[in-house]
Amino acid sequence: MPITVEKPRKVQIQETAEELFRERGYSATSMRHLAAELGIEPASLYSHIKSKEEILSSICFGMADTFFAAIEPILKANKTNAQKLRAMIVAHTSVVLKNVNASTVFFHDWRHLSEPNFSEFKSLRKAYEHAFKQILAEGVANGEFAVADLSFCVKTLFSAMNMTHEWYKPEDALQHQEVGNKLANLLLNGIITNP
Amino acid sequence: MPITVEKPRKVQIQETAEELFRERGYSATSMRHLAAELGIEPASLYSHIKSKEEILSSICFGMADTFFAAIEPILKANKTNAQKLRAMIVAHTSVVLKNVNASTVFFHDWRHLSEPNFSEFKSLRKAYEHAFKQILAEGVANGEFAVADLSFCVKTLFSAMNMTHEWYKPEDALQHQEVGNKLANLLLNGIITNP
DNA sequence: CCTACCGATCGGTAGG
DNA sequence: CCTACCGATCGGTAGG
Numbered sequence: 089m090p091i092t093v094e095k096p097r098k099v100q101i102q103e104t105a106e107e108l109f110r111e112r113g114y115s116a117t118s119m120r121h122l123a124a125e126l127g128i129e130p131a132s133l134y135s136h137i138k139s140k141e142e143i144l145s146s147i148c149f150g151m152a153d154t155f156f157a158a159i160e161p162i163l164k165a166n167k168t169n170a171q172k173l174r175a176m177i178v179a180h181t182s183v184v185l186k187n188v189n190a191s192t193v194f195f196h197d198w199r200h201l202s203e204p205n206f207s208e209f210k211s212l213r214k215a216y217e218h219a220f221k222q223i224l225a226e227g228v229a230n231g232e233f234a235v236a237d238l239s240f241c242v243k244t245l246f247s248a249m250n251m252t253h254e255w256y257k258p259e260d261a262l263q264h265q266e267v268g269n270k271l272a273n274l275l276l277n278g279i280i281t282n283p
Numbered sequence: 284m285p286i287t288v289e290k291p292r293k294v295q296i297q298e299t300a301e302e303l304f305r306e307r308g309y310s311a312t313s314m315r316h317l318a319a320e321l322g323i324e325p326a327s328l329y330s331h332i333k334s335k336e337e338i339l340s341s342i343c344f345g346m347a348d349t350f351f352a353a354i355e356p357i358l359k360a361n362k363t364n365a366q367k368l369r370a371m372i373v374a375h376t377s378v379v380l381k382n383v384n385a386s387t388v389f390f391h392d393w394r395h396l397s398e399p400n401f402s403e404f405k406s407l408r409k410a411y412e413h414a415f416k417q418i419l420a421e422g423v424a425n426g427e428f429a430v431a432d433l434s435f436c437v438k439t440l441f442s443a444m445n446m447t448h449e450w451y452k453p454e455d456a457l458q459h460q461e462v463g464n465k466l467a468n469l470l471l472n473g474i475i476t477n478p
Numbered sequence: 479c480c481t482a483c484c485g486a487t488c489g490g491t492a493g494g
Numbered sequence: 495c496c497t498a499c500c501g502a503t504c505g506g507t508a509g510g
Binding site for chain 1 (some may be wrong): 503504505506507
């Protein structure tokens with residue numbers, strides 16, 4: 089018989105917030121609604137969290153950490169740039185799909201962060217995108233890739249990866265890694281010099 | 284000397300709303316803020332519009348019309364499917380970039396439409412995406428395209444096109460059609476059987 | 479974790 | 495297009 093350990097209230101609040109923020113957006117979700125979903129009074133939320141924005145920033149920076157952690161080992165690996173890029177696409181997409189609620193909030197609502205979180209977030213994102221750009225650049229220097237506009241290419245890569253959460257249905261039996269690989273197939277074959 | 288004709292108030296309200304909704308999102312923008320931006324009292328807005336949601340739905344359905352109008356002539360043209368697809372990508376992307384404010388609202392805030400607008404919007408979008416799917420399917424039957432998963436491919440196409448508004452900077456001197464063509468280059472070369 | 483409550487702000491209406 | 499105002503709801507605090 090499995091023992092069910094209740095999650096700490098703070099975690100429950102976080103996860104329920106991710107769900108509600110995903111459905112209605114951060115601004116349109118009230119603390120009263122969140123409390124109701126948890127079956128407690130609105131004021132009780134503040135025993136566990138400092139403010140509504142604390143929840144948002146913890147989602148945003150938490151996801152940022154997860155994304156960095158996912159690609160870090162790949163950057164250090166001994167692989168071709170094409171292999172690295174594919175692995176990064178698969179890793180990034182898996183993080184998105186493994187955290188659909190949080191990543192939806194991450195993509196839509198980071199704009200509602202106030203300073204200094206807002207600027208901090210943007211610079212993290214820039215650094216993350218730079219890692220992808222670097223691989224592309226090395227691949228170009230290498231002859232592996234034929235990319236005219238690196239920035240444009242990175243933006244398009246992220247567009248494709250970061251919208252998967254909007255149409256992905258787990259019932260499709262299309263697994264997380266499968267989505268990433270299909271994405272890589274579609275995108276890489278337009279990138280690699282000689283297939 | 285050019286004669287400057289003042290735009291009708293209703294149009295001013297619409298355009299200012301597009302700007303504010305784009306910056307802060309629909310839910311986080313108040314009618315008081317909108318009125319202040321126009322230099323009138325909040326209550327005065329209601330001489331020209333019925334409700335806040337009326338503005339949103341007029342943005343959403345107006346953009347939907349514009350998108351359909353842009354691809355319609357291409358569908359009827361006498362071209363290969365590859366040529367059609369490229370033209371549709373360029374046309375769609377141009378609409379996005381020519382209406383950055385409205386299209387940002389269109390992509391982010393359609394979720395806040397209430398019924399029956401909500402369902403109506405979704406079915407319009409489905410019909411629009413179907414037009415792209417159709418071209419892909421014909422191209423596959425044709426031997427022009429090698430696409431294993433049509434739905435997946437359409438979703439990825441739209442992801443790439445519909446995120447351009449987020450990073451496009453007019454100062455880049457990258458023209459609207461240029462963006463579309465670069466997108467088509469990147470995407471089509473992963474789609475066409477024999478380049 | 480609750481009761482009780484704060485000042486601020488929301489979308490919108492009545493009537494001119 | 496304005497003044498005056500509505501009831502509802504917001505994020506959050508005090509005190510237990």
